[in-house]
Amino acid sequence: xxxxxxxxxxxxxxxxxxxxxxxxxxxxxxxxxxxxxxxxxxxxxxxxxxxxxxxxxxxxxxxxxxxxxxxxxxxxxxxxxxxxxxxxxxxxxxxxxxxxxxxxxxxxxxxxxxxxxxxxxxxxxxxxxxxxxxxxxxxxxxxxxxxxxxxxxxxxxxxxxxxxxxx
Amino acid sequence: xxxxxxxxxxxxxxxxxxxxxxxxxxxxxxxxxxxxxxxxxxxxxxxxxxxxxxxxxxxxxxxxxxxxxxxxxxxxxxxxxxxxxxxxxxxxxxxxxxxxxxxxxxxxxxxxxxxxxxxxxxxxxxxxxxxxxxxxxxxxxxxxxxxxxxxxxxxxxxxxxxxxxxxxxxxxxxxxxxxxxxxxx
Amino acid sequence: xxxxxxxxxxxxxxxxxxxxxxxxxxxxxxxxxxxxxxxxxxxxxxxxxxxxxxxxxxxxxxxxxxxxxxxxxxxxxxxxxxxxxxxxxxxxxxxxxxxxxxxxxxxxxxxxxxxxxxxxxxxxxxxxxxxxxxxxxxxxxxxxxxxxxxxxxxxxxxxxxxxxxxxxxxxxxxxxxxxxxxxxxxxxxxxxxxxxxxxxxxxxxxxxxxxxxxxxxxxxxxxxxxxxxxxxxxxxxxxxxxxxxxxxxxxxxxxxxxxxxxxxxxxxxxxxxxxxxxxxxxxxxxxxxxxxxxxxxxxxxxxxxxxxxxxxxxxxxxxxxxxxxxxxxxxxxxxxxxxxxxxxxxxxxxxxxxxxxxxxxxxxxxxxxxxxxxxxxxxxxxxxxxxxxxxxxxxxxxxxxxxx
Ligand code: SF4
Numbered sequence: 159x160x161x162x163x164x165x166x167x168x169x170x171x172x173x174x175x176x177x178x179x180x181x182x183x184x185x186x187x188x189x190x191x192x193x194x195x196x197x198x199x200x201x202x203x204x205x206x207x208x209x210x211x212x213x214x215x216x217x218x219x220x221x222x223x224x225x226x227x228x229x230x231x232x233x234x235x236x237x238x239x240x241x242x243x244x245x246x247x248x249x250x251x252x253x254x255x256x257x258x259x260x261x262x263x264x265x266x267x268x269x270x271x272x273x274x275x276x277x278x279x280x281x282x283x284x285x286x287x288x289x290x291x292x293x294x295x296x297x298x299x300x301x302x303x304x305x306x307x308x309x310x311x312x313x314x315x316x317x318x319x320x321x322x323x324x325x
Numbered sequence: 326x327x328x329x330x331x332x333x334x335x336x337x338x339x340x341x342x343x344x345x346x347x348x349x350x351x352x353x354x355x356x357x358x359x360x361x362x363x364x365x366x367x368x369x370x371x372x373x374x375x376x377x378x379x380x381x382x383x384x385x386x387x388x389x390x391x392x393x394x395x396x397x398x399x400x401x402x403x404x405x406x407x408x409x410x411x412x413x414x415x416x417x418x419x420x421x422x423x424x425x426x427x428x429x430x431x432x433x434x435x436x437x438x439x440x441x442x443x444x445x446x447x448x449x450x451x452x453x454x455x456x457x458x459x460x461x462x463x464x465x466x467x468x469x470x471x472x473x474x475x476x477x478x479x480x481x482x483x484x485x486x487x488x489x490x491x492x493x494x495x496x497x498x499x500x501x502x503x504x505x506x507x508x509x510x
Numbered sequence: 511x512x513x514x515x516x517x518x519x520x521x522x523x524x525x526x527x528x529x530x531x532x533x534x535x536x537x538x539x540x541x542x543x544x545x546x547x548x549x550x551x552x553x554x555x556x557x558x559x560x561x562x563x564x565x566x567x568x569x570x571x572x573x574x575x576x577x578x579x580x581x582x583x584x585x586x587x588x589x590x591x592x593x594x595x596x597x598x599x600x601x602x603x604x605x606x607x608x609x610x611x612x613x614x615x616x617x618x619x620x621x622x623x624x625x626x627x628x629x630x631x632x633x634x635x636x637x638x639x640x641x642x643x644x645x646x647x648x649x650x651x652x653x654x655x656x657x658x659x660x661x662x663x664x665x666x667x668x669x670x671x672x673x674x675x676x677x678x679x680x681x682x683x684x685x686x687x688x689x690x691x692x693x694x695x696x697x698x699x700x701x702x703x704x705x706x707x708x709x710x711x712x713x714x715x716x717x718x719x720x721x722x723x724x725x726x727x728x729x730x731x732x733x734x735x736x737x738x739x740x741x742x743x744x745x746x747x748x749x750x751x752x753x754x755x756x757x758x759x760x761x762x763x764x765x766x767x768x769x770x771x772x773x774x775x776x777x778x779x780x781x782x783x784x785x786x787x788x789x790x791x792x793x794x795x796x797x798x799x800x801x802x803x804x805x806x807x808x809x810x811x812x813x814x815x816x817x818x819x820x821x822x823x824x825x826x827x828x829x830x831x832x833x834x835x836x837x838x839x840x841x842x843x844x845x846x847x848x849x850x851x852x853x854x855x856x857x858x859x860x861x862x863x864x865x866x867x868x869x870x871x872x873x874x875x876x877x878x879x880x881x882x883x884x885x886x887x888x889x890x891x892x893x894x895x896x897x898x899x900x901x902x903x904x905x906x907x908x909x910x911x912x913x914x
Contacts (some may be wrong), residue, residue, distance in 0.1 A: 172405055191539045195566055195910050196591035196672060198543070199635070206654035220539045236461050236480050238544060238565040241536055267585070268744075269483060270569030271466050272458070273477025291672055350607055350847045378734050381850070384861060384874040400848050400861070400876070404734065404750050411848065431737025434884050442571075457564035457913060466572060473569075473576055 176313050183226075183252065184308040187301065190225040191218045191321070192245065194232025195257040196289040201231045202292035216301060222248040228281070229297075233261040234274045246281045254308070256300050257283045260290045329353065331375050331410060338368060346413070354411045359422045362399075362414050366428045369401060369410075377401040377408070380425070383435035385443035389469040395420040395445060416445065424450040442467035529557065532895070535566045540640065541902065543909030547886075555893050559886050566913040574873040578839025579605050579679060582873070587673040589875060590911045592635055593628035595621070595664075596853045598677040603758060604849040605679045606862040608842050609813060616804045617681035618759040623694075623797040624667065624676060625851075626790040630701075631660040632854040633741075633783040633790075636906040640780050641712045643903040644721040644896075649711050656704050659697055666690055679840075680814040681807035691798060698795050705787055713781070722776035726901035727890040729774060736888045737881040740856025744773050745782040746774035752852035764796050776904035784905075813840050840867035846875075854908060855879050879911040 193201055205211045205218055219225040222245045234242055246255070257277050260266035263286050265275040274280060284307060287300035332353060335343055341360050346354040357365050369377040381400040388394055397420075399412040416422055424447035425432045436447045436454040444465040447453060455462065464471050477484035535546035544565035550558040570589065574582050586601045587594040599621050606612060638653030661671045666687055668676045676683050689855070710720045728738070733746040743750060751768040753761045766779040771778035807814045815835055816828045844866040850859035856878030867872040882905050892901055 190537075192537055194544055196588055198590060199672065203654065203658070207651045208655065208658045222537075233566060233568050235565060235567055236478075237457075237567065238536065239480055241544075241565070245537055267588075268568045268570075268573065270473060270573050271471070271481070271484070272567050274480040276482060290844045293671060326702065349845060350849075352848060354846075380737055381859060382848070382861065382876040383856065384872075386863065386872050398861070398874075399858070404748065407755055409848070411846075429737065430732075430888065431881055431884060432881065436638045438880075455564075457567040461562070466569065471572075473572055 162317075163210045170270075176311075176315075177309070179313045180309045180311060184305040185215045185306070187214070187216050187227045187254075188219045188225045189216060189227040189229050189256075190222050190245070190249075191220045191226060192222075192231070194230070194238065195259075195261065197231035197261070200291040200294055201229055201258065201297060204297045209294040209298065211298065211301070214298070214301060218305050222246075223250065226248060226252065227254050227301075229256045229258050230262040230281075231258045233266070233268055234277045234280060235272050236274055237272070239274050239280045242277065254284045254304055255281050256285045256287060256297075256304060258287045258292055258297060258300070260288060263288060266290060268317065289306060329408065331369070331377075331408060334372065334375065335365070335369075336486075337408055352409050352411050354413060356413045356415065359414055362397075362412065363423045363425055363428065365412065366399070366401075366425050370428055375403060376405050377403045377410070379404050380429040380431050380435075381409075383425075383432060383439060385439035386469070387443060387467065387469045393417040395443060397422050397439065397445060399425070420445040421448060422446075422501050423448045425449055441465070444468070470472065528552075536562075541896050542721060542869075542907060545883075545902070545907065545909055545912075547898070549895065549898065549900075551895065554895055556895055556898055559570045559892075559898060561882075561883060563883070563884055563909070563912050566909050568910075568912045568914070570842060571873055571875065576869065579842060579870070580836065580839055582870070583677065584673065584675045587675050588910060589877065589914065590632070590853060590855060590879070591672060591859070592632035592908055593625075593854045594672060594674050595624040595628040595676060596707065596851065597858065598675060599759075600623050600849070600851040600858045601854060601860050602677040602679055603851065604847050604862050605842065607849055608845055608847050608862060608864055609679070609810075610843075611680055611808055611810050611813065613681045613759075613808055614805045615760070615802050616685075617806045617808075619797050619801040620682050620686060620806065621677055622759055622761065623794055623801075624664070624674070626793045627660055628674075629662075629790045629854040630787050631657050633787050634660070636903070637708060637780065637783055637787075640722070640776070640900070640903040641718055644718060644772050644900050646712050646715060652704070652708060652711070659701075663690075663694055663697060666693060668872075673707060678807060678824070679815065680810050681805070694794065694798060698791050698798075701791050702788055705784060709784060713784075719777065721896065721900050722780065722904065724773070725776045725897050726892040726904065727773065727775045728885055728889050730887050733774065733885075737886050738856065739878050739881070740852065740854065740883055741782045742779055742856065742882050743883065744769060745771040745778040747772045749853075752850060752857060758849075758851060760797075762913055763800070764793050766793050776900045779904040779906075841866060841868055842870075850876065853878055854913065855908065856882060875902055875911075875914055877911040877914060878914070879907040879909075883907045883912055 257263050262277045265273050285300045285304045287296050288298050344356040345366055346356050349351050365459055369375050379402040384398050386396040393415040394418045397414045402409050414422060424436055436450055439445045439458050441455045472485040473483055475484045476487045530551050532549045532551050536544040537542040546562040548560040549556050568586050570585055583598055585752045586597040590597050634653040634657045638650035641649040664674055665671050668674045728746050730747045733743050733748060749770045754768055766789045769782050771782050807817050815821055816832050821828045844864050846863045848859055848861045858878055859876035861874040862870050863872040885905055889901055
């Protein structure tokens with residue numbers, strides 16, 4: 159704030175309601191502490207010292223009911239898929255999903271009887287972060303992409319077919 | 326190095342029931358029929374000169390299409406005397422062995438795993454349930470005639486088609502092999 | 511509203527408490543992954559613990575039957591993902607014994623050095639995570655700082671932070687990079703001091719001590735009976751370390767102490783790991799000091815990849831050789847082997863049955879975490895729900911290894 163303080167008279171800013179809403183949504187993304195496998199370790203590393211996700215306003219929350227991003231960090235097995243779905247259903251809207259790692263994206267090397275071939279089959283995914291495991295920088299990039307996506311979304315526009323036709 | 330003490334002791338106690346299968350890669354191997362496995366284990370653990378007090382591992386093996394089809398392999402270690410040995414127990418289909426949970430508590434989960442993966446039933450196990458797969462899961466995934474990709478469902482579009490014949494029949498297995506999506510050379 | 515009904519019922523029982531079933535996990539921060547515990551509670555007392563595992567069962571063993579031996583190496587990484595080099599090493603040693611070859615000395619030194627590095631990185635996580643589970647968040651941030659240093663070193667060697675896959679049958683993939691010796695010396699110089707820092711942060715913290723001292727005690731007899739190994743066993747007072755008792759690779763030439771504790775409680779398991787990190791640092795120093803020059807991959811054309819990268823670019827034969835090895839793998843003589851190493855979590859064994867082809871007939875992983883987790887049902891003085899959390903943190907399970 160240093161450069162802005164005490165420099166302007168009282169101001170009025172004009173903006174769309176959408177962009178204010180989106181801005182506030184994207185600036186406080188709270189992901190769930192929800193690690194499944196090896197990728198979770200990189201997720202922890204991203205949240206801890208050195209990489210420090212907190213500076214983007216991204217703070218890990220232990221409960222799905224308080225969080226709005228789910229990072230699927232690891233292999234989703236068939237036994238675990240109902241749990242993932244349930245956690246997703248417990249999250250309040252609006253909610254987003256990041257699939258971290260090849261396992262979460264396609265099942266990766268584990269094309270076996272026990273593994274879900276892509277978490278897309280269980281929950282809708284917004285951002286895919288490839289890698290095995292993705293580096294912390296990659297996960298951060300994923301979060302930034304998600305923020306970009308949120309910034310472009312429309313919150314207040316009515317969704318009916320006619321207005322969609324009219325453009 | 327002569328023959329280690331446990332070889333002679335086993336031969337003396339069990340005679341021809343337990344067969345010495347030789348020595349491979351630093352470990353003596355014994356073959357025991359399912360009926361004496363528990364006795365053998367208890368003997369090895371309790372004998373004051375042997376003291377095989379540590380059970381490393383129990384694992385199932387499917388020798389399909391050989392008979393007897395299944396094998397339960399025990400790896401024992403003696404912490405005070407630093408000996409390792411392997412006991413093999415061949416069992417037919419359907420496989421049944423007595424449980425060694427009474428000898429070592431650690432056998433509990435190992436046996437549950439072998440049950441889950443191969444369908445080997447351990448008589449006298451206190452809590453024989455599936456350990457990895459969910460309760461409703463059909464079939465035993467590590468058996469040689471279970472397809473690697475499993476069967477097709479919503480979560481796994483690459484699985485095998487489920488055929489009319491059940492998963493463990495002979496002809497089905499050959500079908501599965503020929504229709505494996507081309508990663509076999 | 512529900513509270514009221516429960517209260518009424520309690521009164522009907524004559525003021526006693528009711529038994530409830532509590533489901534902890536599979537998504538719970540204190541379960542270190544996807545473990546699910548079904549706890550039978552009497553008030554706050556735990557009457558019975560029933561761990562449910564398998565939420566991360568990925569079919570590694572089945573997959574291994576379909577992979578060539580070289581392809582399996584990356585799979586072993588993903589078992590104990592906190593310390594991949596040690597899992598690599600265990601597998602590669604087993605295959606080498608089957609083949610009857612031995613890695614050159616330099617390779618053995620590199621492997622041991624990397625294993626010890628990974629032992630540090632694995633222990634660092636748990637040394638930070640146990641205090642975090644019982645409420646002291648700070649240590650984690652410090653241990654992660656040092657863990658990043660280890661990651662940097664591993665990255666320098668092989669390019670990956672976590673899944674190194676650096677071992678090959680017959681040696682290692684590459685030689686150590688230039689400038690590595692200085693970097694690792696730097697690390698070894700500052701690290702012991704950092705370990706003391708962690709100890710100063712929590713080891714005399716009264717809350718931490720109350721939550722861990724005398725909690726979840728495992729007696730030596732029970733520990734052996736339950737099949738515990740590694741630091742968990744040594745914390746109970748059993749003096750057994752595979753590195754010393756049946757040395758593999760070059761461990762017989764190294765000088766290190768085996769840390770043995772007496773109490774067998776959560777605190778001892780934590781402290782045992784702290785002290786082991788000091789020993790690991792010493793081992794790394796010795797490795798770097800004694801490491802001989804020479805080849806890093808055995809000269810076994812049927813098994814090991816061509817070493818000369820320049821030749822690979824211009825010689826047709828070398829290219830074909832490389833292609834054949836990577837596409838079809840190599841044949842391993844028929845036989846059976848059980849070979850184990852002292853992984854950071856305990857005895858990590860590979861039981862491989864080969865039928866003479868390029869793929870193992872059966873590969874069984876004796877995963878230490880899988881066995882250690884059984885201790886949840888065998889510890890005494892684990893009365894409260896909070897103790898279960900401390901216990902779980904102190905036995906350090908890695909769920910990918912538990913579930914395979
Ligand atoms: S993508 Fe790789 S690192 Fe991530 S969970 Fe899968 S195997 Fe582990």
